[in-house]
Amino acid sequence: MASIPSFFADAVVAIGFEKKNGEIMWGASGFFYFHTLKGENGRVYLVTNKHVLDGNKKIFLRINPKALGEPKGYSVDLVDKNGEKLWNGHYNKKVDVAVIPINFQIFQDDNMQVHYFRDIHHTLEAKSMEEAGQTEGDSVFTLGFPVSIVGDKSNSVIVRSGTIARIRDTLKSPQVPYLIDTTVFPGNSGGPVVNKPELIGIEGTKNIEKASLIGIVASYMPYLDVAVSQQTGKPRVIFEENSGLSNVFSVECIKTTINSYERRIKQKAKLVEPQKSTKAMEKPNGGIDTNFK
DSSP states (O other), X not given: OOSSOTHHHHTEEEEEEEOTTSXXXXXXEEEEEEEEEETTEEEEEEEEOHHHHTTOSEEEEEEOBSSSSOXXXXXEESBOTTOOBOSEEOSSTTOOOEEEEOOHHHHHHXXXXXXXXXXXXXXXXXXXXXXXXXXTTOEEEEEEOGGGOOOSSSOXXXXXXXXXEEOHHHHHOTTSOEEXXXXXXXXXXXXXXXXXXXXXXXXXXXOBXXXXXXXXXXXXXXXXXXXXXXXXXXXXXXXXXXXXXXXXEOHHHHHHHHHHHHHHHHHTTSOOOGGGGOEEXXXXXXXXXXXXX
């Protein structure tokens, strides 16, 4: 039996950036998230990190077709013609979550293999996680594109397993990131974290009945190794290593960011639609970017 639904991988996309020579370099991850507005109606957002979008005027998405063939690329504007930002970041500067509405219909019209996490069916907020008995030691998966490994002939999501290392602070205060014990690399930023169903629990624990989106990867936690001069006794070089622990922000942070965007566009009495500029690219494969995003 599969641990997570196959369509979860179809909700994850590689995010690229245009270099000076016009080449697209794939350097981050993101995922599609359906935000319910009324009844079954809603809007699809691309969710990723602030540090992925900051300083860019445009990003590119890489998506697989349903039929055989190479992945197709799409461009998405991050600012309008007046230079106004079209995406929204969480109001707390320490919460590294960003969202932008996306024209999901264009992918469907192009017969692309895409899906989304739906807020009322495929997510667990901190309160729901606590009620479900989610705790340290529970298994999780990260989905994304570490070290920009996007695949040559298809957009191939990499799934890695790990465990929740520390979450009690987040259950009390959802804006506090929690830690997972799995190594993330440049390119994982903005990817989703999904829990693993646990149908046979030990005494005193509850079953986790289905896989759900429980957060978004922000960064790895670094370990600093200081080299000290034997002559002076002073630090000379600081080496930063990946500790194997990774920071994750909760689903609440995603929902808060989307809700503040919805309030913002209502105040303007018009819908800001960066999705109107979503366009297919002629050369979607680009290159490999090893810079951390």
